Each structure stands twice: as C-alpha cells, then as structure tokens.
Amino acid sequence: xxxxxxxxxxxxxxxxxxxxxxxxxxxxxxxxxxxxxxxxxxxxxxxxxxxxxxxxxxxxxxxxxxxxxxxxxxxxxxxxxxxxxxxxxxxxxxxxxxxxxxxxxxxxxxxxxxxxxxxxxxxxxxxxxxxxxxxxxxxxxxxxxxxxxxxxxxxxxxxxxxxxxxxxxxxxxxxxxxxxxxxxxxxxxxxxxxxxxxxxxxxxxxxxxxxxxxxxxxxxxxxxxxxxxxxxxxxxxxxxxxxxxxxxxxxxxxxxxxxxxxxxxxxxxxxxxxxxxxxxxxxxxxxxxxxxxxxxxxxxxxxxxxxxxxxxxxxxxxxxxxxxxxxxxxxxxxxxxxxxxxxxxxxxxxxxxxxxxxxxxxxxxxxxxxxxxxxxxxxxxxxxxxxxxxxxxxxxxxxxxxxxxxxxxxxxxxxxxxxxxxxxxxxxxxxxxxxxxxxxxxxxxxxxxxxxxxxxxxxxxxxxxxxxxxxxxxxxxxxxxxxxxxxxxxxxxxxxxxxxxxxxxxxxxxxxxxxxxxxxxxxxxxxxxxxxxxxxxxxxxxxxxxxxxxxxxxxxxxxxxxxxxxxxxxxxxxxxxxxxxxxxxxxxxxxxxxxxxxxxxxxxxxxxxxxxxxxx
Numbered sequence: 001x002x003x004x005x006x007x008x009x010x011x012x013x014x015x016x017x018x019x020x021x022x023x024x025x026x027x028x029x030x031x032x033x034x035x036x037x038x039x040x041x042x043x044x045x046x047x048x049x050x051x052x053x054x055x056x057x058x059x060x061x062x063x064x065x066x067x068x069x070x071x072x073x074x075x076x077x078x079x080x081x082x083x084x085x086x087x088x089x090x091x092x093x094x095x096x097x098x099x100x101x102x103x104x105x106x107x108x109x110x111x112x113x114x115x116x117x118x119x120x121x122x123x124x125x126x127x128x129x130x131x132x133x134x135x136x137x138x139x140x141x142x143x144x145x146x147x148x149x150x151x152x153x154x155x156x157x158x159x160x161x162x163x164x165x166x167x168x169x170x171x172x173x174x175x176x177x178x179x180x181x182x183x184x185x186x187x188x189x190x191x192x193x194x195x196x197x198x199x200x201x202x203x204x205x206x207x208x209x210x211x212x213x214x215x216x217x218x219x220x221x222x223x224x225x226x227x228x229x230x231x232x233x234x235x236x237x238x239x240x241x242x243x244x245x246x247x248x249x250x251x252x253x254x255x256x257x258x259x260x261x262x263x264x265x266x267x268x269x270x271x272x273x274x275x276x277x278x279x280x281x282x283x284x285x286x287x288x289x290x291x292x293x294x295x296x297x298x299x300x301x302x303x304x305x306x307x308x309x310x311x312x313x314x315x316x317x318x319x320x321x322x323x324x325x326x327x328x329x330x331x332x333x334x335x336x337x338x339x340x341x342x343x344x345x346x347x348x349x350x351x352x353x354x355x356x357x358x359x360x361x362x363x364x365x366x367x368x369x370x371x372x373x374x375x376x377x378x379x380x381x382x383x384x385x386x387x388x389x390x391x392x393x394x395x396x397x398x399x400x401x402x403x404x405x406x407x408x409x410x411x412x413x414x415x416x417x418x419x420x421x422x423x424x425x426x427x428x429x430x431x432x433x434x435x436x437x438x439x440x441x442x443x444x445x446x447x448x449x450x451x452x453x454x455x456x457x458x459x460x461x462x463x464x465x466x467x468x469x470x471x472x473x474x475x476x477x478x479x480x481x482x483x484x485x486x487x488x489x490x491x492x493x494x495x496x497x498x499x500x501x502x503x504x505x506x507x508x509x510x511x512x513x514x515x516x517x518x519x520x521x522x523x524x525x526x527x528x529x530x531x532x533x534x535x536x537x538x539x540x541x542x543x544x545x546x547x548x549x550x551x552x553x554x555x556x557x558x559x560x561x562x563x564x565x566x567x568x569x570x571x572x573x574x575x576x577x578x579x580x581x582x583x584x585x586x587x588x589x590x591x592x593x594x595x596x597x598x599x600x601x602x603x604x605x606x607x608x609x610x611x612x613x614x615x616x
Contacts, residue, residue: 003543004607005600013600016592017487023494026109026120031128032065032077033084034106035091037099045099050074056094062087075106105129121496123261124504124578125247125443127452130261134439135234139254142226142433143173143219149327149347150199150214151175156348157195163187175199175212185210223253229432231256247502256435261502279323283357284365284397285314305369307394315367315394320357325350331419334409340419341409348406355405362403368396368410455508462512463489466519474526476615480601481522484593488518491589492582506579514586517561521594525550526616539611547599554595558587 005013037053039045050069053076057064064087065077076091078084084103092101105128107120125132147170154175155168165188166178179185185203188210192201199212214222231248234256238246247259285302293304293314305313328345346354358366371392398410466485470478492511496503529546537545562584569580606614 003540004603009596010600010604013597016491017597020487020491020494022116023118023497024490026107026113026118027493027497029108029110029120031105032079032108033081034078034104035076035084035088036102036104036106037074037076037091037095038072038102039099045069045072045074052094053091056091057087060086060090062090077106077108119497119500121493122500122502123452124502124507125259125261126505127455127503127508128261129443129449130259132260132439132441132443133258133437134251135230135256135258135435136438137227137230137254137256138434138436139223139226142222143214145433146214146219146222147173147175150196150212153348154196154212156352157191158188159352161187161191163191173213177210177212179208179210182208226432227254227256230435233432234258255438279326280369280371281320281322281354282315282318282367282369283320283361284367285316286364288314290314305367305392305394307397313367313394313397315369320366321346321350321354331416333416340416342419343407343409345407346405351406354408355403358400358405358408359403362400365397365399367394369393370395451505455505459489459508459512459515462515466515470519470522474522474616476605477522477526477529477598477602480598480605481519481526481594483601484522484597485515485518487597488586488589488593489515491593492586495585495589496582501581502578503582504575504578506575507582510579510582511586514583514590517587518590518594520557521550521554521590522598524554525595525598529614529616533614533616539606539614542614543602543606547595551595554591558591562587 037045037049039049047069050067053074054064054067057067057076062078062083064083065079067074067076076087078087088101088103095101109118109120122128151168151170154177158165158168158177164180164184166180167176169176169178177188179188182205185205185208189201189203192199192210192212196212198215198218200215201210201212203210227250231250235246235248238248238258238260247257247261249257251257285299288299288302290312293299293302294312298304298314301318302314302316305315307313325347326344327347330343332341332343333339334341369392371390396410463485467482470481470485472478474481489511492514495501496507525546528550529542532542532545533539565580565584565587569577569584572580
C-alpha cells in the first residue's frame with residue numbers, strides 16, 4: 001500500500017505554510033514609542049508641517065528614528081519613551097491648539113513588509129498598556145429628554161391640526177392634555193393616532209382629558225438609541241487621539257467600555273471623552289457689509305464666524321434650531337441633480353421654527369455652526385493647567401430654495417465623503433445622554449511588556465515540554481508532530497494578523513491551550529499506528545489505517561470544542577471572546593497541521609519505500 005499525496009496537495013501545504021510565515025513576520029519586530037500628530041479641522045497638515053516638526057525636534061537635540069507624513073497624520077518614532085515624552089511636550093507648545101499630539105506605540109515593521117500591506121496583530125490593553133474607562137450612561141436623563149421632545153411634539157401636532165386645547169402637562173412620565181369640549185378631544189385622538197402612534201393613549205370624555213404614556217417598548221428603543229449614539233459619538237471623538245485599534249463596546253444595557261491601547265496620556269483621553277458639542281442653524285446676514293464687520297464694526301444683532309478654511313461669515317445672532325432638536329441625519333444624493341446631500345429630521349419645536357424661518361427667507365443663505373466645548377491641558381509657567389475652550393466654526397452654508405420644516409436636506413457639499421462627515425456631526429456631535437466615568441484604569445507600557453514576557457514564557461515552556469515529550473516518546477513521528485506544532489502556532493499568529501484581531505492575555509491562554517490540543521490529534525494518530533503494527537499490519541498499511549481510522553475521533557473531539565468556543569464567544573465579554581477566538585482559530589489550524597501537514601512529511605519520508613520498522 002502506497003502512502004503519498006498528489007503534487008497539488010503537497011504544493012497546497014507548502015503554499016499555506018509559506019504564506020503563514022510571511023504574514024506572521026511583522027509580529028517579530030515589536031513597537032516604537034511614537035507621537036501621532038493630527039490636524040484639527042482647518043489647520044494644514046502637509047510637507048511644510050512635517051518640516052516644522054523636524055526643525056522643532058532638532059532645536060531640542062532629540063533625534064527621532066523617523067518622521068513620516070501619512071494620509072491624515074504625521075507619525076514620529078523614537079528609540080525610547082523618555083525621548084517620546086520630551087518631544088510630545090515640546091511639539092504641543094510649538095504647534096499650538098490647532099493640532100492633536102497623541103502618545104502612541106507604532107509597529108516597527110520594516111518598509112518592505114509595509115509595502116506588502118502586512119501588519120502585525122493588535123495587542124490588547126493588558127499587553128500593550130493604555131487606558132481603560134467604564135462609562136455609565138444616564139438612562140433616566142435620556143427618557144426625560146424624550147419626554148420633553150414628546151411634550152413639544154404634542155403641542156405642535158395639535159396646533160398644526162388646529163385642535164384647541166387648554167393645557168399640556170407632564171406628570172411622572174404621563175402626558176395630560178385638557179380640552180374645553182368633546183369635539184376637540186375626539187379630533188385630538190385622531191391626531192395622536194395619525195402622528196403620535198408611538199404613545200399609548202387613553203381618554204376620559206367625562207373629564208375632557210387625554211392621557212398618553214411612553215410604552216415600555218418605546219422606552220427600550222429610546223435607551224437603546226441613546227447608548228448607540230453615545231458609542232458613535234465617543235468613537236468619533238477618539239479618532240482625534242490617533243488610536244489605531246480602540247475598543248468601544250456596550251456592556252450591559254447602560255454602560256460603555258472604552259479601551260485605548262497604546263495611549264499613555266490619560267489626561268488627554270479624558271479631555272476628549274469629556275468634550276461636549278452641539279450645532280446651531282443661523283441665517284447669514286446679507287444686509288450688512290462683511291468687510292466692515294471683519295474690521296471690527298459688526299452690526300448689532302450679528303457677529304463674525306469663520307468657515308473651516310478660515311473665511312469669515314457674518315451670521316445673525318438669533319438661533320433658528322439647535323443640535324438637540326435634530327432627531328436624525330443621514331447622507332445620500334439629491335434626487336434632482338445627484339449631488340451629495342444630508343437629510344435631516346427635526347422634532348416638533350425645531351420643525352415649527354424652521355418652517356417659519358424658511359418661509360420668510362426663501363433665496364437667502366443659511367449656515368450650520370458647529371460648536372465644541374473642550375477641556376485642554378496646557379503648560380503655563382512650567383505647570384500643566386486644565387482650561388476650557390470653545391471652538392465655533394461654520395461647516396456649511398446653503399441657500400434656502402423652498403419652505404421646509406420637519407424634514408429637509410442640506411446640499412452644496414463638495415463630495416459624498418463630506419456629506420457623510422456632516423451627517424455624522426449632526427447625528428453624533430453631542431452625546432444623546434450624559435455619561436459618567438465610573439471606573440478608570442491605566443496600564444503602563446512596562447506592565448504590558450511584563451505581561452507579554454510572562455505570556456511568552458508560559459507559551460514557550462509549554463511548547464518545549466511538549467516537544468521533549470513527543471520527541472522522546474514517539475521518536476521520528478514525534479519530531480514531525482513538533483514541526484507541525486510550530487507551524488500551527490505560526491498559522492495562528494498569521495491569521496490573527498490578517499484579521500487585525502486584538503491579542504490579549506486570555507488570547508495567549510487560548511494559544512497555549514491549543515498547543516496541547518494540537519498534539520492530542522497526533523497522539524491519537526500515533527497510538528492508532530502502533531495498534532495497527534501490533535495487529536500484524538505492514539508499516540505502510542499501519543500508517544494508512546492509523547490516519548484513516550483516527551480521523552473520526554479527532555474530528556468529533558474538535559467539533560465539541562468548537563461548540564464550546566462558539567458559546568464562549570456568543571455569551572462572553574471582551575476577554576472571554578479573545579480566548580474563544582484564538583481557541584477557534586487554533587482548532588482549525590491544528591486540524592490542518594496535525595493531520596494534513598504531518599501526513600505530507602511522513603509520506604515524503606516513508607512513502608513508496610519498503611519499510612521494515614517505523615520510528616514510532
């Protein structure tokens with residue numbers, strides 16, 4: 001009986017292993033302490049900015065390993081964290097508040113690997129260091145905000161339908177509407193049925209009152225929306241920190257976990273997370289001279305704002321609509337000319353104000369002002385001081401073509417990308433509900449390095465002990481199993497790198513467990529081959545039947561483990577999911593290396609040969 005693979009199968013195994021080695025290579029080079037510089041809105045970020053950064057560093061005598069200009073940021077690498085921290089303080093003072101200077105750890109992957117778009121896997125907070133926040137979302141406040149919106153919506157809907165009412169009151173989550181006669185009460189019921197279907201409505205004709213409450217299903221949606229919008233808002237803000245792989249995820253039904261691996265500046269992270277933002281719609285003042293206003297002679301009732309490119313705009317002081325009156329915003333294309341557009345929905349109060357303003361100002365320009373309040377940490381007299389600052393800028397100016405109220409669109413945008421960004425600002429410029437930092441942890445890079453070292457030692461010790469046992473107990477077959485085991489670890493690392501997955505300490509535990517489980521398959525195969533030899537079969541037949549008859553047992557045992565891993569991933573939180581992911585990947589790769597990989601090597605050694613005895 002011959003034991004050999006067809007050529008295509010040998011080439012497949014060799015190709016998979018070669019690709020695995022290539023994709024796992026970036027993980028050998030570690031990370032460099034780095035500074036990531038990104039521009040805020042209208043500030044330039046180009047070659048001249050890079051040149052000024054290099055000149056600033058040369059003044060201090062600090063020599064960076066490299067300074068490169070990327071698509072959205074400048075990355076400066078240093079040999080150690082001491083130079084990194086010195087340079088960060090100096091660059092912050094030199095560039096001013098128009099730029100975000102974030103401390104980070106950048107992969108030290110060689111240029112030839114980066115040219116192939118090969119990146120190392122991400123390291124979690126416990127391995128890389130960074131900051132961890134647990135935020136509690138004020139759900140009662142989200143419900144109260146919804147109740148305020150519904151109160152205004154009820155008034156607006158009744159007024160628009162010309163239904164006369166005496167009062168609209170809110171009492172412990174119940175909206176009470178009083179009428180002067182039965183006719184208006186009946187008309188109001190129809191209005192609620194047509195426009196306010198989300199509310200549970202009950203009427204008391206004898207008292208000429210109507211009561212409405214937010215049902216539990218709607219309250220759940222409100223809380224869910226507040227949580228999701230806060231996550232979107234936080235993710236948008238964290239982009240300013242330059243964190244490559246932030247973890248922002250829901251925990252329970254009212255909390256958000258924010259993990260920023262590689263971030264060493266906790267104060268800056270808290271400043272970004274604590275920032276608040278809003279929007280205002282204002283009419284452009286076209287009746288007065290802009291140049292005179294710029295020179296300091298702004299008319300009463302108007303003031304100067306600036307667009308992101310720095311151009312001044314004269315706007316009226318009276319506000320039409322604010323960001324908290326925006327219910328929803330999405331980007332798309334204008335149906336008439338196909339240009340980029342943003343579609344906006346307002347609540348009842350905002351809709352009334354917008355309808356009245358646009359009806360009176362057709363053909364005139366209206367501006368959208370983005371206002372952000374931040375707490376920045378600056379250095380004054382050698383001491384770091386936290387200061388509140390407000391950024392006000394015009395993000396869009398468009399001409400009113402027709403009267404609109406609750407739903408309308410903003411056009412005149414340069415690209416679909418700008419439309420998406422504007423929709424995001426409108427949707428997530430402000431938190432949907434207040435958040436409070438209830439837990440804060442900082443893990444230094446040295447502790448992360450210590451965790452990596454301990455994890456590597458545990459994996460290495462487990463690997464070496466398995467290698468010694470397999471080599472001693474199964475001789476040549478054990479050596480082949482050890483080679484397959486090494487390839488299994490390489491393939492796990494390669495797949496984690498391709499997926500850009502985040503490796504944590506529980507993930508390392510999953511890899512260590514996989515090392516033992518991968519050998520289990522070879523133990524089953526080897527013991528089955530021994531049984532076949534003891535039964536009197538030839539060495540070639542023993543190899544063939546050993547692999548063939550052990551496969552079903554190996555497959556069944558791995559399937560049960562995969563089911564357990566799927567349950568862990570489905571019901572577990574972050575660390576448990578990390579363990580489940582590496583365990584799943586390890587099971588799949590071990591099936592390939594322990595069965596197909598070892599069979600190929602054994603076929604190459606023993607196949608098509610007259611063998612009297614196997615080294616097993």
